[in-house]
Amino acid sequence: MGESDPFIQRVQDVMNAPPLMVEEKESIQHTAEKMVDQQASSIVVVNEKQRLHGIITEKDLxxxxxxxxxxxxxxxxxMSASPYTISRRAYYYEAMSSFLMNGIKHLPVVNEDSTSQVVGMITLSDLLKKQNRGKFDVLREIEASSSESLADVKFAIYxxxxxxxxxxxxxxxxxxxxxxxxxxxxRHCTELALEEVKEEIGSPxxxxxxxxxxxxxxxEQFMMTDQDHFLVYEEPAKEEDRQTNDAYFKKLGEQIVYWLETAGYKRCDGNMMASAPGWRGTIDHWEDRIRTWGLRATNENILLGQNFLAFRWIYGSEKVRDQFVRGVSRQLGKSKIFLRRAAELEKNVPVPVLDHPIRALFRVKKEGMDIKKQALFPFHHSLQILSAEHGILGETPEEMIEHLKEKRVLDEPFADELLYAYEVVLHIRVTQSWDRYKLEEENSSEVSFRQMKSRDKEALIQALKAIRSLQTKAVATFGMA
Structure with missing residues (x-):
């Protein structure tokens, strides 16, 4: 796989297994002897149920x-209790990143469904023996970047x-x-913003x-786009603290925007950023905002809501995240009109179905399409409507499809069709945009049929059919034929 090897290998492919283990009640002498006998630089400490309890390294000894x-x-x-771990299904580069970020040299490998069941060990020296250090410059560059070097990270990722x-x-x-x-x-930009605000007005x-x-x-971010984000924070313990809290997160939102802009993210033309009053607030504020979208379900509010429903937590308190998601679900349950109006918009703009034979298709005037507006957006909007209706929020498209399958909203064959359709459309979108970037042409989501291979055209025809079926299903959920 060439240069991509460290980015596609799984940890389970390169870990040392089985791991060297010792029970927590064993003597220090026995533990040290076991490490010497096995020529191991670390040993996992487990309890009587063979569950991870800690780690001992040569440095600890x-x-x-x-x-x-x-x-x-x-x-x-x-031992060092509660050590950093990594899932066996994680990728090679994620392990390397964990070493670099956390300043460690040993990672117990755990099962994906049980973070206390150790199945192997992976070390920094093992990884560096197997791969060229230079391939991980991008990880070092991200974590060490400052105001002077932040803009260069984009090109390392590219x-x-x-x-x-x-x-x-x-x-x-x-x-x-x-x-x-x-x-x-x-996350690095967010931490830089927090450091700046802390120096000026203190901690959150x-x-x-x-x-x-x-x-x-x-x-879905493959090249830097504009900024789309928001902040959620707890209700104040005392009402007199509200103004102080709001002022703090106003400053934090502004600093996040500044640092992301420094990194290369453009400011959002629609001002959908945490620096704007409407895109930050307490959990109660956000519930009020969603309630307003339901009461005033204008096309503009529906479009704002559709962009909002693509939310994903990236930094901060998991408790606040969970409270927020529950609040959003509660308000969407009360404001059925919002999802119904969103479904109406999908009904009014159906996905084009290019079901002509390929040669006939390219004799008509239509020589291309906006793959983002006419395929990806309908896919996402329809999937979000269905997911929100069934209480699935804050997930990626693949996760939404899996959850809808589990809830029997989608059967397995249709779920597979949708994943295939998503992959086809996304592949076309990414590869054509990347080709334009290499040619130093202006980025666009318009794709030309003439530049597509025959098999890609055929795949697109099938993909659009599947997305249109998803759109129809989302509309039908609200009783609209």
Whole structure:
């Protein structure tokens, strides 16, 4: 797979298994002997149920045993409790990123469905032996970037994107990898904003959560777009604190916008950013805003709501995130008119179905289409309507499809069709945009049929049929034929 290898390999493919383990009650002497016998630089400490409890490294032995002249005790006495872990299904580059970000050299590998069940060990030295250090410059560049170097990170991510496209990696996997890198960049910008605000007016007065919308929220960001995000924070403990809290998060929202702009994200033309009063507030504020969208279900409010429903939590308090999602679900349940009006808009703008034979298709005047407006947006809007109606919020498109399948809203064959359709349309969108970027042409979501291979045209025809079926299903949910 060439340059893409570290971005597509799973941790389970490169980990050391089984892991070296010792029970927490074992003596320090026995623990050290076990590490020496196995020539291991670390050992996992487990409890009597064989669940992860801690980790002991060579450094721990030096500092906590030799330097401290500790001759007796147990593994539990010298271990580092609650160590960082990584899922066996995580990607190679995610492990490398964890090492770089957290300043560690050993990662216990756990099962994806149980973070306490250790199945292997992966070390920084193992990874560096297997791959060229230079391939991970992008990770170092993100975490170490400052106001002077922040704008250069974009090009490092673009280089990764180019390798993945050139190596023919499946598009949904490309989106996961590249969006993950952008997420790290956005979190870094958020932390830089927090540092600035802290120096000026102090720490956050209450817990908060930061969310992305649009392509970033959908895990679809492959090249930098404009900013789409919002802030949610707790209700004040005392009413007299409200003004102070609002002023703090106004400043934080402004600083987040500044740092993201420094990194290369344009300001949103529609001002849908945390710096704007309407896109930050307490949980009660957000419930009121959603209620307003329902009461005044104008086309403009519906479009705002559709962009909002592509939200995804990226930073801050998980508690605030969960409270917010519950509040959104509660208000959408009360404001059925909002989802109904959104479905009406979909009914009025059906997805084009290019069901002519290919040769006939290219004899007519229609030589292309806006893949974003005529395919991706209807796909997302219809999926969001169905998902919101069934209480599924804050998820990526793939996750929404999986949850709708679990709830038997979609049967398995149709769910597979939708995933295929999504991959086809996204592949066309990304590859044509990337080609334009390399040619230094202006970016556009217009795709030319003449530049497409025959098999891609045929795949697009089938994809549009599936998306139109999804659109029809979303409309029918509200009793509209």
């Amino acid at each position: 030096v500092q906590r045993v030799i330097a401290a002249d500790k001759k007796t005790g147990t593994a539990a006495d010298i 280089e990764v994107l180019g390798h993945l496209i050139d190596d023919g990696i499946p598009i949904l996997h490309i989106m996961k990898v590249v969006t993950n890198l952008y997420d790290r960049l956005i 007065p209450c817990d908060f959560a930061f969310f992305l919308m649009g392509s970033g929220g959908r895990h």
